[in-house]
Amino acid sequence: MSDVLSPDAALAAEIERLKAAIPKTRELYREVCALLFFRYGITPTANRLYQLVRRGSMGTPTGVLGEFWAELREKSRVRIEHPDLPADLGAAAGELVAILWSRATASAEAALDALRDEVEAQRVEAQQLVIAARDELGRVESALEQRTAALLAAQVEIRELDKAQAEGHAQRQALEAELARISAALAARDRELVEVREGFSRDLEKQREAAERAEDRLRASEKRALLEIDRERSTATKLQKELDEATHRADRKDADHRRASETIQAQLGDARHQTGVLQGRLDAVQAENLRLQAEMMALREASQSGAPAAVRKTSRSTRSSRAVPTAKPATRRKKAV
Template identity: 60%
Template structure:
């Protein structure tokens, strides 16, 4: 970090203090010129003065700066007053001493600048050293953090390994118990297998005896089956003969049935013919009966009209007799039609 920013801060602070001490603008500008030139070694300019003070117009710092330089040149002159020296020598001696003073001031300023540069270089070297130390410190802190993290990870790993070891011990104990249980189970199975073999041998002997008995029974059953088969064959032959005789009888019955069916079919044809003839006659009789019914209805109509025209003095009984007498001849005609 350079010293420009601190100088600016100090200059601003001094100017604020001068503003409080010198309320007049020209006096304030003159004091700021002296402050910059003598205390901070900065050559004042009109723009710089106006930027720092910011009072009045731009002409004010220009005029004050001109007066400051004139006053400075006037004060830098050395007056040598001696009674024995002429005025020309007094002026030349004064100018010589002024030049020496200016050179001495310039040399002092150069020495001051060199000292400032050395101080600045030393400060920069110190800053570089501080930066290096800070980098070393950061690397050290990073390494410490890494080692701390590694230590924590190692502790966590140790805990995990301890837990894994405890789990392995528990697993080994469980496996040993399981092996012991399996060995006990194997011993029990061996005992059960020996017992099963003995039981199987006894059962096999029983099965052999049962098989021999079953073989004997099977032979007897085969003999009985052969006898049954022989009887069935005899029965089948007898049934075959009976079925052949029944087939012959059925054939003869079928022939007689066919002849009878043909005879019945002939009779059925004759009956159908007779039925057709009778149906024709029945239709003729129906037509005749219908015609006679129409004639009877017509006769009744005529008789009714004749009865209506008879004199009113006739009694109803006498009027009914001629109707009965007229209706009587029709009955024999109906009987005759029916007989025909």
């Protein structure tokens, strides 16, 4: 916002405009005289004219000023002409009109002075408004700088969050690959259990005719084996559900990564915990499979030898060996928890 021009600056600007518009020196001095007297209410002098225009010699503004005053007096003189009006009365009437014109001029000058005072007051008020506007502009610029700094900080934080999100996505993909590997391992264990059950059934059918005295024990063993197999299936189903829950948690982790990187660390810790639990249970399933295989081998040896004592000894040994692996997964699960 530009400042309001002062009277001197406005006069200088107006004279520069007249210099550019009027190339002739005498006409320029005459226009400057009229500008000073009629617009700014300043009585022109030869010295003032020369200081403002600075063209020609000092005699030029003096001559132009004399012509200006003569022309002004001639124009201010009022002539009243009438065929029947006496000359002295006409002159008196002219002087009266001249006096009225002088008073009107004085009144107009007073009004012009009041208008100047009003314009000056408006100029001062405008300058105060300019100062207030500059202060407001400074405050706005300061607020804009603060908001710009906050925006830059937010952009930096967004880039950091994007980087953390990319890292979390990579970790999620690695976790999904690990879960897929565990799922494949569980499927292989399930197939092995099915194969063991089928082989166990075939072996029982082959040994039923040769081991009539151990039929009840063999049936009990088969029932226990079936119960163990069902238990393992239940365990595998539970593990699959836990895997599904882990997958859902991983999805939730990916969504939570967009809000805060700290939540990702907590979810990854939870996923690692669940993986440890699953690994412990897988170890328990493997130990149980080994136990079943040992029991089957013992039953085969017992059926081939036909010795009840050996069968009882083998049954006791298998029961004692069965108690050991079942304790290990519990211990591992406790450690994982």
